Structures are given as structure tokens and as C-alpha cells.
Amino acid sequence: MKYTSTGNKDTRSGFGAGLHELGKTNPNVVALCADLVGSLKMEDFIKENPERFIQTGIAEANMIGLSAGLTIGGKIPFAGTFAAFATGRVYDQIRQSVAYSNKNVKICASHAGLTLGEDGATHQMLEDIGLMKMLPNMTVIVPCDYNQTKAATIAIAEYVGPVYLRFGRPAVPNFTPADQKFVIGKANMLTEGSDVTIIATGHLVWKALEAADVLAEKGISAEVINIHTIKPIDEEAILKSVSKTRCVVTAEEHMLNGGLGDSVAQILSRKLPSPMEMVGVNDVFGESGKPNELMVKYGLDTPNIVEAAQKVIKRK
Amino acid sequence: MADIEFLKKMATQVRRDVIRMIHKPSSGHPGGSLGCADFFTALYFDVLKIDPKNFTMDGIGEDLFFLSNGHLSAAWYSVLARKGYFDIKELSTFRLINSRLQGHPTPAEHLPGIRIASGSLGQGLSVACGAALAKKLNGDNHLVFSLHGDGELQEGQIWEAAIFAAAKKIDNLISTVDYNGKQIDGPVDQVNTLGDLKGKWTTFGWEVLETNGNNMKELLATINKAKSLTGKGKPIVILMHTEMGMGVDFMMGTHKWHGKAPNEEEFERAMAQLPETIGDF
Ligand SMILES: Cc1ncc(C[n+]2csc(CCOP(=O)(O)OP(=O)(O)O)c2C)c(N)n1
Numbered sequence: 026m027k028y029t030s031t032g033n034k035d036t037r038s039g040f041g042a043g044l045h046e047l048g049k050t051n052p053n054v055v056a057l058c059a060d061l062v063g064s065l066k067m068e069d070f071i072k073e074n075p076e077r078f079i080q081t082g083i084a085e086a087n088m089i090g091l092s093a094g095l096t097i098g099g100k101i102p103f104a105g106t107f108a109a110f111a112t113g114r115v116y117d118q119i120r121q122s123v124a125y126s127n128k129n130v131k132i133c134a135s136h137a138g139l140t141l142g143e144d145g146a147t148h149q150m151l152e153d154i155g156l157m158k159m160l161p162n163m164t165v166i167v168p169c170d171y172n173q174t175k176a177a178t179i180a181i182a183e184y185v186g187p188v189y190l191r192f193g194r195p196a197v198p199n200f201t202p203a204d205q206k207f208v209i210g211k212a213n214m215l216t217e218g219s220d221v222t223i224i225a226t227g228h229l230v231w232k233a234l235e236a237a238d239v240l241a242e243k244g245i246s247a248e249v250i251n252i253h254t255i256k257p258i259d260e261e262a263i264l265k266s267v268s269k270t271r272c273v274v275t276a277e278e279h280m281l282n283g284g285l286g287d288s289v290a291q292i293l294s295r296k297l298p299s300p301m302e303m304v305g306v307n308d309v310f311g312e313s314g315k316p317n318e319l320m321v322k323y324g325l326d327t328p329n330i331v332e333a334a335q336k337v338i339k340r341k
Numbered sequence: 342m343a344d345i346e347f348l349k350k351m352a353t354q355v356r357r358d359v360i361r362m363i364h365k366p367s368s369g370h371p372g373g374s375l376g377c378a379d380f381f382t383a384l385y386f387d388v389l390k391i392d393p394k395n396f397t398m399d400g401i402g403e404d405l406f407f408l409s410n411g412h413l414s415a416a417w418y419s420v421l422a423r424k425g426y427f428d429i430k431e432l433s434t435f436r437l438i439n440s441r442l443q444g445h446p447t448p449a450e451h452l453p454g455i456r457i458a459s460g461s462l463g464q465g466l467s468v469a470c471g472a473a474l475a476k477k478l479n480g481d482n483h484l485v486f487s488l489h490g491d492g493e494l495q496e497g498q499i500w501e502a503a504i505f506a507a508a509k510k511i512d513n514l515i516s517t518v519d520y521n522g523k524q525i526d527g528p529v530d531q532v533n534t535l536g537d538l539k540g541k542w543t544t545f546g547w548e549v550l551e552t553n554g555n556n557m558k559e560l561l562a563t564i565n566k567a568k569s570l571t572g573k574g575k576p577i578v579i580l581m582h583t584e585m586g587m588g589v590d591f592m593m594g595t596h597k598w599h600g601k602a603p604n605e606e607e608f609e610r611a612m613a614q615l616p617e618t619i620g621d622f
């Protein structure tokens with residue numbers, strides 16, 4: 026493979042590392058958490074900046090409102106909890122106090138998707154991308170590994186406006202450059218190919234690269250794009266690639282309804298109708314299990330991407 | 342020293358503005374706006390340390406006010422305009438298409454004086470707490486004020502924020518409850534009673550004051566008392582007894598005028614009870 030993992034690391038630790046660095050470089054950054062400091066890897070920031078950390082207790086609605094209020098004094102709040110409680114639980118608070126009010130709040134959501142594992146469906150948030158991308162003013166970012174999550178965390182502090190940053194619990198291959206510059210809204214072209222475009226986000230990006238390898242062995246040339254910013258989406262990169270390959274597979278750890286695939290389909294159906302297959306969760310809740318077992322059971326694994334690619338090529 | 346006579350005149354003009362503003366689009370919430378007209382007037386014309394001509398979003402170096410019960414927008418807009426945040430002529434655009442004076446307040450239209458959207462009830466106390474924390478982080482010793490409906494207090498988020506404000510000793514915050522005992526579906530006591538409201542706030546760790554919100558002198562004295570209690574480790578709440586619909590006889594003593602516009606005949610009757618004092622927009 027063109028890319029090598031420097032070892033498995035969790036994306037939430039990338040968030041923690043980015044926040045830690047922001048603590049040193051940006052005096053306006055304030056962190057909030059609703060009783061999940063360890064899970065969100067906020068300890069290093071808190072140790073060095075106790076006065077800039079706000080423990081809200083288990084009160085997520087209040088945490089969102091506090092964050093909106095803090096921006097009014099020029100602060101840059103990073104509010105962290107599990108994705109389920111960072112979005113669905115507080116949708117109206119985000120909608121009114123953050124998105125409509127256009128406040129510079131960074132909603133930092135860990136343990137997104139099936140790979141949260143054993144806690145099961147109550148905690149496995151698979152609708153958050155859809156919920157957040159529907160809100161005007163909201164930027165939605167889903168980095169793919171530790172290094173990218175760290176870079177994204179640092180980048181969103183520079184951007185003024187509401188941001189939803191989604192990351193996860195398990196240790197996954199860390200393969201993007203440690204010194205990368207994260208540009209919001211600019212896709213990463215990972216491999217060049219001519220037969221099929223694979224557009225992936227989050228944990229599915231590495232699986233897309235694995236799928237491209239399997240496809241290469243079968244004589245199929247796949248172009249892999251990492252869409253780390255779901256909104257605003259890099260329309261140009263998508264159109265450019267699909268106008269070459271003329272078919273596309275999307276892959277995400279999210280419901281098919283409302284996810285990355287939806288966004289891509291919207292662009293292609295308007296501007297470049299092309300055969301398309303989508304890898305994602307098909308309108309069901311998750312369940313308890315090991316992350317990898319769940320990814321297999323719910324059809325989000327490397328072979329699912331390979332199969333979808335073969336299928337979509339036949340439809341050209 | 343406050344000029345009580347001027348404040349009373351202003352409050353009457355605000356009430357007149359409110360009715361005229363709601364009558365034109367035939368839409369809005371007169372009840373709470375009329376009940377809190379004295380409060381808005383007292384706050385903006387006597388209490389708040391603000392700079393209406395140089396509105397800044399961050400409000401550093403100024404007192405801040407947050408309207409959590411956003412349906413009282415008409416009275417707030419009237420007072421903001423009369424205080425000089427924007428031209429009083431703009432009051433005639435309330436709730437009409439292409440207006441900055443949205444049905445519920447929002448910063449999205451860049452109307453000076455507005456820092457957060459409200460309308461969905463229950464969110465403003467959290468926002469006020471966040472802004473108060475930012476003031477502390479900035480070393481800014483100005484105060485944060487907020488207004489809430491009593492029905493609004495049925496929202497859980499209010500009590501999340503109430504626990505938080507006491508726990509974190511947010512003592513640069515003065516919140517006021519429009520304690521009119523009424524909400525859309527009827528008396529608060531019948532809909533979902535708040536029970537011993539004073540006791541609730543007290544056990545939540547707040548300093549609690551009570552006042553008659555339709556007596557300008559008493560109201561001002563209470564707010565000034567509240568100010569003297571800031572900086573002592575506790576958030577402060579004023580339970581402000583008001584009469585919904587205050588100033589228009591047929592709108593008082595009922596919850597029916599919470600969110601209803603007067604027809605022509607009702608409009609004329611209301612106007613007759615609210616003489617022009619400062620000058621109409
Ligand atoms: C979250 C939410 N639920 C319901 C409403 C609809 N609503 C608007 S005002 C109101 C009654 C509010 O009662 P209160 O706070 O006592 O205000 P008052 O009627 O006294 O002005 C309701 C239910 C709303 N705006 N927000």
C-alpha cells in the first residue's frame with residue numbers, strides 16, 4: 026500500500042493532543058465537558074489550564090448554552106462529550122443558541138458510530154452528521170486518524186463560526202502526516218485511479234485504502250478521496266474525480282440517510298449523474314459488540330467497499 | 342437618582358409601542374410585553390451600564406442583558422430603539438417580511454442590542470451563565486442580567502443552569518423571573534405548578550429577592566439591592582410579580598392575551614388607555 030500506518034491510535038487522543046496544544050498557543054480557548062473528561066482525553070489541557078476548563082456535570086443542554094454565552098466575551102469554547110449527547114440530546118440548543126446565533130462554538134463529539142462498541146445502540150450515534158449538516162452556519166468535520174484529528178482540532182480554533190468535530194473511540198491506523206496542514210473544506214486525494222472513485226470519511230478512510238489494494242489485485246484502479254469536511258464539501262474534488270472514473274462508492278460509519286453519501290449524491294445528481302453505491306448503516310440501530318465485529322456485521326468493512334466498487338463499475 | 346416620573350412615562354410609551362407594533366402585523370405577544378414594560382424600562386434607562394451607539398457583540402466593558410423568554414421581543418425592541426440602539430421608525434417593521442425585528446430576537450439580522458437568539462424557551466440562563474463566566478475570565482467586572490418567564494421555568498435546562506451557577510459561584514449574574522402566574526394554557530399553578538418557587542431557588546443556592554414588577558420605585562430599589570449583593574459568591578434571582586397585560590384593562594387578569602393581537606376595536610380601546618407620552622414612532 027502507498028500509505029503505512031505508524032501504529033494504531035484513537036482519534037479522540039488526537040483531539041486531546043490538539044486541545045493540549047491549543048492550551049499553550051491560544052489563550053481564548055476554553056474547554057467544557059459534561060463528566061467525560063477521561064473519555065475525551067482532556068486531562069493534559071485541564072492540568073495546564075485549570076482556570077480555562079469548565080466541568081458542567083451531566084448537563085449537556087447547559088453546556089451548549091454556556092458555550093454560546095462564552096463566545097460573547099470573545100472565548101473559543103470547545104465543548105466535549107459523546108456524539109450521542111453532543112447532538113441528538115441537545116439539538117434545539119445547538120440550533121438556536123449556536124447555529125442560528127452563529128456563535129463560535131466548537132462541538133467536539135467523541136465515541137461516534139458503531140465502533141464505540143460494547144455500550145450498544147443508546148451510545149452509538151449514527152445520525153449526527155445528518156443532524157449537524159442540516160443546520161445553516163454549521164461546519165461538519167470528520168477526520169480519519171489521530172494525526173488528522175489533532176490537526177483538525179488546531180485548525181478549527183482559527184476558523185470563526187460553529188463547528189461540529191466528530192471522532193471516535195477505538196485505536197485505528199494512524200497514517201496521515203504528523204505535520205499536515207488541515208484545510209477545512211479541502212479533500213485529501215489519497216490514491217489516483219481511473220475505474221472507480223471511493224469517497225470515504227472518518228474510520229472508513231483506511232478501509233477504503235485497503236479496498237483499493239484489494240481492487241488493484243483484481244486489476245481495478247480505484248481513486249480514494251478522504252472527505253474530512255462533510256460541510257462545506259469539496260465539490261470540485263468530487264466532480265473532477267468522478268468525471269474521470271464515471272462511478273463512485275461512498276463509505277462512512279453513519280446512517281445512509283443523511284450522511285456523506287447523501288451529500289455526494291446531491292452533487293452528482295445535479296451536476297454529473299453517475300452510478301453510485303453507498304456503504305453505511307442502512308436504517309437500523311446498532312448493538313453491543315467488539316468494534317470490528319460490528320463493522321463486519323453492519324456491512325462497513327473493507328470487503329463491503331470492494332463489493333460495492335465491483336458492483337458500481339458494472340453499472341457504468 | 343432615577344427620575345421616576347420619566348421612567349413611568351417611558352414605560353407607558355413602551356406599552357403603546359408594543360400594542361402598535363403587534364397590531365400592524367396582527368401578530369405577537371402583548372401579555373408578557375405589557376407586564377414587563379416597567380422592567381425593561383428600568384433596566385435600560387436606569388440600571389444597565391451600556392453604550393447604545395457603539396454596540397459590540399462581545400460587550401466587553403459593559404453590562405449585558407439576555408432575554409430568555411424571547412416572545413417578549415416587542416417590549417425589548419421598543420426599549421432598545423428608544424434607548425438609541427436603532428431608529429424608532431424601524432419598530433413599524435416588527436414581524437413583517439425583510440425586517441430585522443424578527444418575531445423572536447436574533448443576532449442573525451444584526452440588529453444592535455441582540456447577542457443571542459431566543460424563542461425556544463429555557464436556554465437563556467445557560468447563555469447568561471456562559472457570558473458571566475467570560476466576564477470573569479476577562480477580568481471585566483460588569484454584570485450580566487437575564488429575564489425568564491415563570492412558565493419557562495418548567496424547562497429542565499433552567500435547573501441545569503441553576504445548579505451550575507450556584508456551584509461555580511457565578512455572582513456577577515442577576516436573573517429575573519416574570520412571575521405573572523400565567524402561561525399559554527392557563528395559570529401556571531394549574532398547568533404544572535412551580536410550588537414553592539422561592540424555596541426552590543433558595544435550596545438551589547441562589548440569593549432570592551421578590552418585588553412588584555409594576556411599581557417602578559419598588560422595582561428599582563430591588564434591582565439596586567440585587568446589585569449590592571453581587572460579588573458575594575452567589576447568583577441572584579429576582580422573583581418579579583407582574584400582571585400580564587398590565588396597562589390595558591381587558592388584557593389583564595387572564596392568560597388569553599399571552600400571544601394574541603388586538604382587532605381594530607380592541608386596538609382603539611387599548612390606545613385610549615395608553616396615551617402618547619414621549620412620542621410615537
Ligand atoms: C421550548 C418551547 N416550548 C414551547 C414554546 C411555546 N411557548 C411560547 S411562550 C409559552 C408560554 C410561556 O410561559 P411564560 O414563560 O410564563 O411566559 P408568559 O406567557 O408569562 O409570557 C410557550 C409554551 C416555546 N416557545 N419554547
Ligand SMILES: [Mg+2]
Pocket residue numbers: 490491492519520521522523524
Ligand atoms: Mg408567565
